[in-house]
Amino acid sequence: MFFQQLVNGLTIGGVYALIALGYTMVYGIIELINFAHGEIYMIGAYAGIIAIAAAQTLIAGGIPPIAAVALALLAAMLVCAAYGFTMEKLAYRPLRHAPRLSPLISALGVSIFLQNFIMIAQGTRDKVFPHLFENTVAFDLGSVRVSLIQIAIIVGCFMMMALLHLVIQHTKIGTAMRATAQDKTAAALCGIHVDHVISVTFMIGSLLAGAAGVMIAMYYGLVNYSIGYLAGIKAFTAAVLGGIGNIPGAMIGGMILGLLESFGAGYISPEYKDVIAFSILILVLLIKPSGLLGENLAEKA
């Protein structure tokens, strides 16, 4: 039971962490809760399914499972990056200097738009992610069953997070992102194209969310147009838990939230797993409002 919930928690936690990264990166740079981020994740899941279906009809004889997964991930990441870019450009950039509430409402609008768009375009029924692998149980120890997909998700999440860490710490664009997050004006004075950096941030965040979408679609096998909402809130919870704006915080927060939720569902009651997640969030905020890794931010004047 314990190990089973541990593995389940790590799987779901990795996915939360990937989505939370997008929230936290965007928040770190423009201090916006991007409510539409959950929908990007949902769109990623749909894009993956559509890509596999298209490949299977276009290529005679079908494609090998590994290639199908790679294709789905690639398609989802590309589409989601494009969505992130467009979203920022159309809905958030004109509001860069508006009062705080305006971009937030705009983000809610984008979220409603995207969710209903997919509902209209793809219908209200659940979409099935194609069953790609025959034998999905990697090892079975009686009480603990770990599937190949779970291992792939956990490993994939850690790889992406490591990659993101490298990009942010060791590349030029990563340095620019960190500089912009610290002080936009000073970054602009140093010759950093701030608009460009913000666009790239949105694209990277959305790309991670798209990958998370494909992973979760593969894990559960079913996708619905409404999955973005709850996953989005959970991931935001994870970002806050770790300290919003803090990238390692989002990774740790996602893992912790996934584990807590999974143990909560296993030991207390599956119906109340959302309540458990939110109650823990509220408790953390009461005890340490800046999150686990966040520095103590004073209200900006």
Added chain:
Amino acid sequence: MTDSNGSNSRFLKSTVHVLLTGFGLALLLLPFFPLSRVLLFTPWLLALTTLVRLYPLIRSHLRIPKRVRSIVPRASTGSTCIASTGLGVAAILAIACFPALGNRYTVDVGVMVGIYSLLALGLNVIVGWAGLLNLGFAAFYAIGAYSYAILNTRFDLPFWPGAVLGVLTAGFAGFLLGLPVLRLRGDYLAIVTLGFGEIVRVVLNNWDSFSNGPNGIMNIDRPVVFSYTVRPPYPFYYLVWITVFIVYFFLNRLYKSHFGRAWIAVRDDELAANAMGIPANRFKLLACIIGGAIAGLAGVLYAAKVSFISPESFTFMESVTILCMVVLGGMGSLRGCIVGAVILVTLPELMRDFSNYRMLLFGAAMVVLMIVRPQGLLPPQRRLEA
């Protein structure tokens, strides 16, 4: 606007830009459609992008000066005072006479407008005046509705004591949620209130012995006034709108008293307000209690109107809709709340024919509104004196 030549080339450039944007958007959105729908959807998309992109250009072509938002609040002069009084009287008359002109259906919509007006007025106290972003406002609405429903169906409590208890419970919930509010910054607050809203809804959905779960509670009694049962839509319409007027009057007095000024001071600069001797935390808490209680009142009325409630009616979407009413009307403006409620309740009713697309358009409209007129339709006018 310098010379016609420059303006023309800008027009051309912008047109190309629009076409490219439209094309890009089409590329983004279309892969998700079955091919048959693609043709149906493309013109709408193009029209929408054109509107968004061309707005600044049209404005500059028509030479409408960009509205300068003055930092100094506008003083209300005698003539505007009379004009606004006249408008108020006209609005009251219109609301009072409306049932005579409408049929059962329109009056029923009118009842819902009244209930949402209450909700918007309540949220306005929290978001518009105290500046606390609340994304789980539907929770108070649910608490009010469920308090009355449970007291009524299980303990046979009549409407009036049930309503009082419902309002008190929702106000107390506002107090409980308000306590953590005191120490949190804006965005954390948003997520805590959102989480609170979800917790309330999930608990109502799962705690079968308490709230009857997803099946909801049926056969809730209607209000009784002097042994006369107030039924929807016609008599209920008046009950709801009289309540709205009482709450409006109460809030209007509150806004003009030192309470209102204290809230505005806390919202605009908490540190300065504290330094001036305004107990910011106490006023924030008070805003949460009053806002929660008003939402509770709306919930009681809603439960009494439909006589059946279930957790479905109190989702996150509901909170967003109420927030949109406040923002659309103009944050901090009482008249704005009513106008926002009128628009956001009636528009979806008018758009029933293409119900699939209305939420899509609603989302797009939120974005456009924020870009075009972020201060809302009727932003509050602050008096200089007092």
